[in-house]
Amino acid sequence: MTNVEISLKETMTVVEGALGAAVVDYTSGMALGTLGGGKDLDLAVAAAGNTDVIRAKVRTMEHLGLKGEIEDILITLGTQYHLIRLVKGRQGSGLFIYLVLDRGRSNLAMARHQLKRIETELEV
Template identity: 80%
Template sequence: MSNVEISLKEIMTSIEGALGTALVDYTSGMALGTLGGGKDLDLNVAAAGNTDVIRAKTRTMEHLGLTGEIEDMLITLGSQYHIIQPLKGRSGNGLFLYLVLDKERSNLAMARHQLKRVEVQLEV
């Protein structure tokens, strides 16, 4: 098992093209930890904004009567991929991993696979 800081470092070093990552509490919109980012990528602002995305999708699923859980969400921009992955299990309730990738330097399938692997090891 690993703690938040180690998990975020593993995401940034093991996923090609990673620009920034965060562990976010979507009940409050606060980032519990961030790594990477920069002046053009404020991960705390992104954490709060993506909390709204998770909440909106959850409400929509409820209104449609859809069962099951959100595995992950992908937002594709001109030069970036943004992955939102809610954590499963009892320790991850209300949390999600957020990852921003450089679209030109990343392999989306591998990034999703690596993110799931890190999630399994994450201890909150």
């Protein structure tokens, strides 16, 4: 098991094309930790905004009567991928990992695979 800081460092070094990452509590919208980002990528603002994305999707699933759980959410921009991965299990209830990728330098399938592995090792 790894803590938030170690998980973020691993995400930024292992996932090719990673521009920024955060572990976020989606009950409050607060980032528990961030790494990367920059003046054009404010991870604290993104954490709060993506909390709204998750809440909206959960409400929509409830209205539709869908019983499955969200694994991840992908937002595709012209030059970036934004991946939101909900953390499963007792340790991560109410958390998600937010990862921003450079679309030209990343492999989305590998990023999803690596993020899934990192998520299973995360301990909060």
